[in-house]
Amino acid sequence: xxxxxxxxAISMAVxxxxxxxxxxxxxxxxxxxxPTTPTPPxxxxxxPKVAPVKSTCxxxxxxxxxxxxxxxxxxxxxxxxEHFKQLDFxxxxxxxxxxxxGPWQTTTPMVLKALADECVKAVFFPIGKHATYYPEILxxxxxxxxxxxxxTWAHIALTSKKLTAQQRKDEIxxxxxxxxxxxxxxxxxxxxxxxxxxxxxxVTYLGERNMAxxxxxxxxxxxxxxxxEQVITNVMTKLDKLGKGIILMHDxxxxxxxxxxxxxxxxxxxxxxxxxxxxxxxxxTIASYDESLVKDVKLPTVSSRPVNSxxxxxxx
Numbered sequence: 001x002x003x004x005x006x007x008x009a010i011s012m013a014v015x016x017x018x019x020x021x022x023x024x025x026x027x028x029x030x031x032x033x034x035p036t037t038p039t040p041p042x043x044x045x046x047x048p049k050v051a052p053v054k055s056t057c058x059x060x061x062x063x064x065x066x067x068x069x070x071x072x073x074x075x076x077x078x079x080x081x082e083h084f085k086q087l088d089f090x091x092x093x094x095x096x097x098x099x100x101x102g103p104w105q106t107t108t109p110m111v112l113k114a115l116a117d118e119c120v121k122a123v124f125f126p127i128g129k130h131a132t133y134y135p136e137i138l139x140x141x142x143x144x145x146x147x148x149x150x151x152t153w154a155h156i157a158l159t160s161k162k163l164t165a166q167q168r169k170d171e172i173x174x175x176x177x178x179x180x181x182x183x184x185x186x187x188x189x190x191x192x193x194x195x196x197x198x199x200x201x202x203v204t205y206l207g208e209r210n211m212a213x214x215x216x217x218x219x220x221x222x223x224x225x226x227x228x229e230q231v232i233t234n235v236m237t238k239l240d241k242l243g244k245g246i247i248l249m250h251d252x253x254x255x256x257x258x259x260x261x262x263x264x265x266x267x268x269x270x271x272x273x274x275x276x277x278x279x280x281x282x283x284x285t286i287a288s289y290d291e292s293l294v295k296d297v298k299l300p301t302v303s304s305r306p307v308n309s310x311x312x313x314x315x316x
Contacts, residue, residue: 057119058119059117059118059119062117062118062119062120062268063118063119063120063264063265063267063268063272063274064118064119064120064274065119065120065121065273065274065275065276066094066273066274066275067094067273067275067276068121068275068276068277068278069089069275069276069277069278070278070279070280071190071212071277071278071279071280072280073188073189073190073210073211073212073279073280073281074210075207075210076203076206076207076208076209076210076211076212076213077212077213078203078212078213078214078215079212079213079214079215079246079277080214080215080216080217080246081215081217081245082196082215082216082217082219083196083198083213083215084213084215090244090245090246090275091244092243092244093243093244093270093271093272093273094244094272094273094274094275095218095239095244095245095246095247095267095272095273095274095275096122096123096245096246096247096274096275096276096277097115097120097121097122097123097247097249097274098122098123098124098125098192098214098216098246098247098248098249099111099122099123099124099125099249099250099251100124100125100151100192100248100249100250100251100252101125101126101127101130101151101155101250101251101252101253102124102126102127102130102137102138102141102250102251102252103124103126103130103131103133103134103137103138103141103251104130104134104137104251104252105134105137106254107251107252107253107254107256107257108134108137108140108141108251108252108257109137109140110254110257110258110260111251111256111257111260112140112141112144112146114257114260114261114264115144115146115260115264116144117261117264118261118264118265118268120264120274121144121145121146121147121274121276122146122147122274122276123146123147123148123149123188123190123214123276123277124141124146124147124148124149124251125148125149125150125151125190125191125192125214126138126141126148126149126150126151126179126182127151127152127153127154127155127175128150128151128152128153128154128174128175128176128177128178128179129153129154129155129178131178131179131181131182131183132178132181132182132297132299134182135181135182135183138179138182138183139182139183139184142183146276147188147190147276147277147278147279148179148183148187148188149179149187149188149189149190149191149192149212149214150172150175150176150179150187150190150191150192150283151175151191151192151193151194152171152172152175152193152194153170153171153172153174153175153178154171155194156171156194157193157194157195157197158171158172158193158194158197158198158199158202159195159197159199165201168199168201168202169202169205170289172191172202172205172206172209172211173285173286173289174289174292174293176191176283176285176289177285177286177289177290177293178293178297180283180285180290181290181293181294181299185282186282186283186284186285187282187283188212188278188279188282188283189209189210189211189212189279189281189282189283189284190211190212190214190277190279191206191211191212191213191214192213192214192215193213196215196216198213210284211283212279214246215246216245216246216247216248217242217244217245217246217247218235218238218239218242218245218246218247218248219234219238219248220234220235220247220248220249220250220256221234222234222249222250222253222255222256222259223250223253225255226255227255228255228256228258228259228262229259231249231255231256231259231263232259232262232263232266235247235249235263236263236266236270239270239272240270
């Protein structure tokens with residue numbers, strides 16, 4: 001955004017970084033090539049629209065939501081001042097909470113609980129492979145009202161010389177198709193690149209695909225520490241200096257999940273308000289990637305049957 005068992009770091013290539021990906025043998029196959037389809041020329045990006053926030057929070061002392069903004073992703077607008085400085089839509093003392101690299105079976109539910117306890121919403125950027133491992137957890141993220149985007153298929157740096165130009169596009173498109181499969185519906189056209197490495201041709205491609213590109217303003221550097229206290233310090237020190245911003249964290253990291261309840265209380269104590277970014281329209285995935293995902297990847301079977309048709313009490 002270093003990881004727990006099985007993960008190793010990659011060096012930072014930009015000022016604000018995200019973690020390298022896993023050595024787990026099940027998550028790093030070579031991306032499968034699939035054809036792309038042409039898209040019409042993009043129109044200029046529109047400024048975010050503000051939508052009213054409906055509060056149903058049961059905690060009277062919760063941090064709560066400040067506002068929700070709707071993003072028109074036409075033309076691929078960029079967010080996060082580390083790389084994109086055109087759209088300065090946050091007001092003073094406003095933050096956007098973002099989480100990369102999920103869903104994960106132990107830590108993502110911890111993050112969801114912390115957010116629910118404080119009645120706040122966030123933007124999640126799941127890895128495509130993780131989405132196929134834990135589709136039910138990703139559905140919990142959606143059911144809680146959070147925004148879900150994409151973070152590639154296998155978290156391979158898009159600047160890697162091992163990837164061809166087509167394979168870079170494959171990483172993006174297959175990642176979104178995997179998230180769509182896991183959710184049963186298309187996610188937001190919000191994309192964050194691994195390690196925030198987006199070469200110029202990828203920025204152009206995302207614009208042609210009408211996908212918003214996310215960098216960040218405040219990096220928690222939670223991939224560089226093992227202590228929850230340090231995650232809190234990293235965020236609050238820079239946030240108090242900048243006064244607002246998009247915060248980058250990882251729901252994959254245990255110490256981030258452990259730090260979140262205290263961090264949210266610190267945000268409230270500091271007078272900060274949380275902003276949720278939602279897309280005006282869902283991403284339009286490419287059919288060939290949707291089809292090849294189901295064909296080429298050994299996906300688990302996700303039952304659509306209601307629980308009472310699967311599990312019944314026969315004695316008590």
